[in-house]
Amino acid sequence: MAKHIDPYSSELFSDYSKIMKDFGIEHFQSEMFPDLNRLMRRGVVFGGRDLKRISECILDKKPYYVLSGIMPTAQKIHLGTKMVVEQIRYFQEHGAETYILVADMEAAAARGIDLTDARKNALDFHIPAYIALGLDPKKTTFYFQSDNREVLMLAYEFAQKITLNEFKAVYGSADPGRILSALTQVGDILFPQLKKRMPGIIPVGIDQDPHIRLTRDVVARTKSKYGFVPPSSIYHRYMPSLDGKQKMSKSRPDSFIELPEEIKSVEKKIKKAITGGRDTLQEHRRLGADIEKDMVYELLKIHLIEDDAELRAITEDYTAGRLLSGEVKQLAIQKASEFMRHFENKINEARKQKDLKFIRF
Amino acid sequence: MAKHIDPYSSELFSDYSKIMKDFGIEHFQSEMFPDLNRLMRRGVVFGGRDLKRISECILDKKPYYVLSGIMPTAQKIHLGTKMVVEQIRYFQEHGAETYILVADMEAAAARGIDLTDARKNALDFHIPAYIALGLDPKKTTFYFQSDNREVLMLAYEFAQKITLNEFKAVYGSADPGRILSALTQVGDILFPQLKKRMPGIIPVGIDQDPHIRLTRDVVARTKSKYGFVPPSSIYHRYMPSLDGKQKMSKSRPDSFIELPEEIKSVEKKIKKAITGGRDTLQEHRRLGADIEKDMVYELLKIHLIEDDAELRAITEDYTAGRLLSGEVKQLAIQKASEFMRHFENKINEARKQKDLKFIRF
Numbered sequence: 034m035a036k037h038i039d040p041y042s043s044e045l046f047s048d049y050s051k052i053m054k055d056f057g058i059e060h061f062q063s064e065m066f067p068d069l070n071r072l073m074r075r076g077v078v079f080g081g082r083d084l085k086r087i088s089e090c091i092l093d094k095k096p097y098y099v100l101s102g103i104m105p106t107a108q109k110i111h112l113g114t115k116m117v118v119e120q121i122r123y124f125q126e127h128g129a130e131t132y133i134l135v136a137d138m139e140a141a142a143a144r145g146i147d148l149t150d151a152r153k154n155a156l157d158f159h160i161p162a163y164i165a166l167g168l169d170p171k172k173t174t175f176y177f178q179s180d181n182r183e184v185l186m187l188a189y190e191f192a193q194k195i196t197l198n199e200f201k202a203v204y205g206s207a208d209p210g211r212i213l214s215a216l217t218q219v220g221d222i223l224f225p226q227l228k229k230r231m232p233g234i235i236p237v238g239i240d241q242d243p244h245i246r247l248t249r250d251v252v253a254r255t256k257s258k259y260g261f262v263p264p265s266s267i268y269h270r271y272m273p274s275l276d277g278k279q280k281m282s283k284s285r286p287d288s289f290i291e292l293p294e295e296i297k298s299v300e301k302k303i304k305k306a307i308t309g310g311r312d313t314l315q316e317h318r319r320l321g322a323d324i325e326k327d328m329v330y331e332l333l334k335i336h337l338i339e340d341d342a343e344l345r346a347i348t349e350d351y352t353a354g355r356l357l358s359g360e361v362k363q364l365a366i367q368k369a370s371e372f373m374r375h376f377e378n379k380i381n382e383a384r385k386q387k388d389l390k391f392i393r394f
Numbered sequence: 395m396a397k398h399i400d401p402y403s404s405e406l407f408s409d410y411s412k413i414m415k416d417f418g419i420e421h422f423q424s425e426m427f428p429d430l431n432r433l434m435r436r437g438v439v440f441g442g443r444d445l446k447r448i449s450e451c452i453l454d455k456k457p458y459y460v461l462s463g464i465m466p467t468a469q470k471i472h473l474g475t476k477m478v479v480e481q482i483r484y485f486q487e488h489g490a491e492t493y494i495l496v497a498d499m500e501a502a503a504a505r506g507i508d509l510t511d512a513r514k515n516a517l518d519f520h521i522p523a524y525i526a527l528g529l530d531p532k533k534t535t536f537y538f539q540s541d542n543r544e545v546l547m548l549a550y551e552f553a554q555k556i557t558l559n560e561f562k563a564v565y566g567s568a569d570p571g572r573i574l575s576a577l578t579q580v581g582d583i584l585f586p587q588l589k590k591r592m593p594g595i596i597p598v599g600i601d602q603d604p605h606i607r608l609t610r611d612v613v614a615r616t617k618s619k620y621g622f623v624p625p626s627s628i629y630h631r632y633m634p635s636l637d638g639k640q641k642m643s644k645s646r647p648d649s650f651i652e653l654p655e656e657i658k659s660v661e662k663k664i665k666k667a668i669t670g671g672r673d674t675l676q677e678h679r680r681l682g683a684d685i686e687k688d689m690v691y692e693l694l695k696i697h698l699i700e701d702d703a704e705l706r707a708i709t710e711d712y713t714a715g716r717l718l719s720g721e722v723k724q725l726a727i728q729k730a731s732e733f734m735r736h737f738e739n740k741i742n743e744a745r746k747q748k749d750l751k752f753i754r755f
Contacts, residue, residue, distance in 0.1 A: 142550035179547060182540055189503035189578075193571035197558075200570060209561060209577065210554035212570050217550075 037205040040240045049239065049270060053080050056242060058268065067091065070123045072116060072269055075344075077335055082245060083265035086232045091127045097232040098225045099124035100132040100264075102178075102218075103163070105154035106144050109291045110162060112336055113238065116269050118166040120236030129234065131173040133163060134221050138179040139214055152177060157384070162292065164386060165379035176392040178217065183227055187220035188213070194254045195247070203243045203250070219248045226261050239268040272335050275328045277307035290332075293377060296370045303329060303365050310358030321354040322361075329358070329365045337368035398566040401601045410600065410631060414441050417603060419629065428452065431484045433477060433630055436705075438696055443606060444626035447593045452488045458593040459586045460485035461493040461625075463539075463579075464524070466515035467501050470652045471523060473697055474599065477630050479527040481597030490595065492534040494524060495582050499540040500575055513538060518745070523653065525747060526740035537753040539578065544588055548581035549574070555615045556608070564604045564611070580609045587622050600629040633696050636689045638668035651693075654738060657731045664690060664726050670712075671719030682715040683722075690719070690726045698729035 038056065053060070058080045063069055065088040072078045090097035099121050125131045137151040146154075155177075164170050178184060192212070200207045204215065222235060222244070235245060245266040252261045274288035287302050309327030311317035324330045330351065338344045347364070350356040399417065414421070419441045424430055426449040433439045451458035460482050486492045498512040507515075516538075525531050539545060553573070561568045565576065583596060583605070596606060606627040613622045635649035648663050670688030672678035685691045691712065699705045708725070711717040 138547060138550055142547060143554055148547065179543055185546055186499060186503060186509065186540060189499055189574055192569075192574040193504050195570050197567075197569050206558075207570075208553075208558050209556050209568075209573050212573055213550055213553040213577070216570065216574070 037203065038240060038242050039205050040243050049079060052239060056246075058082060058239070058242065059084055061267065067127070070119060071339060072119055072335070073123070074341065075334055077116065078120070078267060078269045080239065081234075081265060081267035082242075082249070083232075083263060084267065086262075087124075087234045087265045087267075090129075090232055091124075094128060095231075096229065097124075097129055097234065098132055099129040099234050099236065100134070100222060100225060101236065102221060103133060103135045103155055103159040104140055104144075105135055105137060105151045105159055106140050106146050108154050108158040109293065110159070111289050111291050112272055113289075115166055115292060115336065116272070117236055118163050118168065120267060120269065121163075122167040124234055124236070125169060125172055130225065130231075131168065132225050133160075133168075133173055133175050134181070134184075134224075135159070135175065135177045136221075137177050139217065141179070143210060143214060148179065158380075160389065161380045161383035161386070162376075164383035165376055170383075170386050170389050172390075174390045174392060178221065181221075181224065181392070184217065184220035184224050187223060187227075188216040191216050191219055191251045191255070194251055199250070200247075203247050215244060215247055218244050219251050222248045222264050223252070223259075223261050226259075230260060230262055232262050233264045235264055235266045237266060237268065238271055242266065242268070272331060273328060275302055275306040275332070277326065277328055290369070293373060293380070296373055299369050299373065300366045303332070303362050303369065306332075306362070308358040308361065310361075311354075314357070317357060318354040321352040322356070322358065324348065324352055327351075327358075327361075329361050332365055333361070333368065337365060337372060398564065399601060399603050400566050401604050410440060413600060417607075419443060419600070419603065420445060422628065428488070431480060432700060433480060433696070434484070435702065436695055438477065439481070439628060439630045441600065442595075442626060442628040443603075443610070444593075444624060445628065447623075448485075448595045448626045448628075451490075451593055452485075455489055456592075457590065458485075458490055458595065459493055460490040460595050460597065461495070461583060461586060462597065463582060464494060464496045464516055464520040465501055465505075466496055466498060466512045466520055467505050467507050469515050469519040470654065471520065472650050472652050473633055474650075476527055476653060476697065477633070478597055479524050479529065481628060481630065482524075483528040485595055485597070486530060486533055491586065491592075492529065493586050494521075494529075494534055494536050495542070495545075495585075496520070496536065496538045497582075498538050500578065502540070504571060504575060509540065519741075521750065522741045522744035522747070523737075525744035526737055531744075531747050531750050533751075535751045535753060539582065542582075542585065542753070545578065545581035545585050548584060548588075549577040552577050552580055552612045552616070555612055560611070561608075564608050576605060576608055579605050580612050583609045583625050584613070584620075584622050587620075591621060591623055593623050594625045596625055596627045598627060598629065599632055603627065603629070633692060634689060636663055636667040636693070638687065638689055651730070654734060654741070657734055660730045660734065661727045664693070664723050664730065667693075667723070669719040669722065672715075675718070678718060679715040682713040683717070683719065685709065685713055688712075688719075688722075690722050693726055694722070694729065698726060698733060 059082060061078050061080050063073055065084060087097060101117055101121050121131060135155040137148055140146045140151040141148040160175060197207055200212060225233060249263045252263045276288045287305055290299055290302060306328045308329050309323035311320055334344060351361055420443060422439050422441050424434055426445060448458060462478055462482050482492060496516040498509055501507045501512040502509040521536060558568055561573060586594060610624045613624045637646060637649045648666055651660055651663060667689045669690050670684035672681055695705060712722060
């Protein structure tokens with residue numbers, strides 16, 4: 034049995050079902066949710082915790098919240114972040130109060146970004162980008178972590194409730210920096226409930242499950258004082274890297290596509306990406322593409338093709354050998370270019386947005 | 395060799411010189427400082443770190459600061475806190491910029507006091523009490539820890555610089571609550587240097603030395619980024635408890651005197667206190683009192699008699715057997731009553747003080 038999940042590792046989980054079994058993570062049951070989004074329909078969203086609680090809120094129109102954080106280290110995000118935003122958007126469109134915190138404190142303290150720059154990055158780029166990707170600024174509450182005394186107070190208080198060994202059991206290690214960062218995240222996750230106890234959902238990659246577990250432990254331990262509702266979580270798998278190796282990694286810039294990114298550069302990366310095309314044309318026509326290994330197909334499926342019928346047609350043609358890898362790459366380049374142009378337009382529009390719901394403390 | 399000092403223990407150190415040797419703490423050399431105060435003259439102040447740096451600031455009139463914290467858990471302090479205030483006052487009167495932080499965050503998070511009550515306690519009681527004990531409010535900068543984002547940012551950043559094992563080496567243990575609390579203290583200690591790098595002195599009991607060492611370690615590790623001056627510290631020994639057992643303890647209310655405290659109650663405690671009087675009058679007259687074991691004599695020496703000649707006369711008469719324990723107790727009761735009345739007057743005056751130098755962030 035896996036002893037712990039390390040949210041700070043760059044490893045990509047190869048066996049999600051084992052991890053899920055070991056840590057008691059539920060399978061995502063699509064019949065519980067209405068109007069599934071692309072990620073839900075296509076098995077990218079695969080699991081979570083306490084999802085029924087959220088499903089009930091949606092179906093019974095009861096209050097709940099969705100929460101996520103922005104790490105404002107640079108004025109760009111990668112496609113993994115786009116998935117998170119799409120998940121937030123789904124819940125926002127299904128009645129969730131939406132909280133987006135800017136982790137300026139962690140960016141400044143742990144990643145060496147000046148606090149002023151961290152805030153500038155968030156205001157100039159991340160918040161407009163999240164809006165460009167579909168969040169409704171009128172329905173979204175943003176705040177800066179470093180402004181939020183209540184979160185810091187919670188973190189401070191929760192520190193008293195967790196022993197070092199419990200921390201190690203969840204995270205595998207326990208350096209002071211991680212402890213502070215994790216406890217601040219727990220504070221952020223529970224902060225919306227200070228005003229009103231209600232279910233909440235946190236859409237993250239499964240590698241962030243330790244933070245969810247820690248939060249749920251803290252909720253159990255502070256029950257008599259706070260009576261927080263244990264937060265639910267919903268997990269999506271990561272987009273594997275274009276070069277077919279593990280998770281996308283900053284150390285291998287060709288392994289991932291950023292937002293924004295020059296179309297030329299995207300084109301180059303897609304052209305170099307690993308596909309499931311066969312060694313010869315003849316073989317390809319006979320066997321069809323091995324789409325399981327095809328990163329360009331993944332890119333289309335996860336990010337670039339919204340319409341299910343369109344994806345189905347491509348899948349059929351590609352696995353039947355009627356479509357070649359080069360053609361699929363061309364299609365991906367065209368779709369990615371359209372997406373990039375669309376994103377640029379939308380983010381410029383969003384930058385003009387003046388009426389953000391920003392908590393200033 | 396003692397492996398570590400535990401600032402969270404209620405143990406009283408019996409052998410200061412061993413602790414000092416083990417941890418490289420300097421002896422207090424009274425010739426380095428002008429106009430010694432009562433605690434310095436009488437060996438209550440006995441050690442420190444980097445005291446020469448502070449001595450030079452005083453003699454050369456160079457900028458430096460003195461810093462201390464208020465723990466606003468209840469509207470009273472004990473006499474140990476009075477010693478700290480007297481030390482702060484000494485440095486304030488010798489040119490130090492004075493910073494007093496209110497540890498409302500720690501009071502709320504770790505000691506279960508409501509944040510509003512913590513602030514109220516500080517404003518209604520502790521700050522007036524510190525002024526009553528001699529601090530000049532016009533020369534003292536107060537702030538609430540929970541308001542001070544810069545301190546919290548520093549704590550967050552410093553957490554990245556210390557490993558768990560290093561933390562354990564300093565403190566002996568490392569629970570998340572202690573880590574957060576200690577790092578916040580490090581942030582507080584260095585905060586005045588954010589505006590201006592300068593020496594600083596922290597007057598504390600020796601049991602707080604681990605915080606000073608941690609701070610000095612952090613200063614060394616952040617040298618290239620911050621270039622903080624390592625803080626100096628000055629240590630006083632604790633007043634032993636009136637019942638002759640270890641440190642004063644909240645679990646034994648007769649063991650210590652509080653500020654404020656009803657005169658009746660003080661009288662009762664002094665009457666019950668352990669003295670160095672002999673078993674019979676005859677023996678006492680012959681041998682004189684054993685003042686080393688006499689808690690009432692300690693109380694007079696440390697707190698109640700300012701004038702050296704007056705103390706000398708009492709010491710001579712008591713050790714020669716001319717003064718009896720009962721008489722010394724009577725004297726202590728009279729002096730303590732005067733002090734309590736004086737303190738009450740002064741604190742009421744201080745409560746009218748409107749022009750506090752309070753940083754609001």
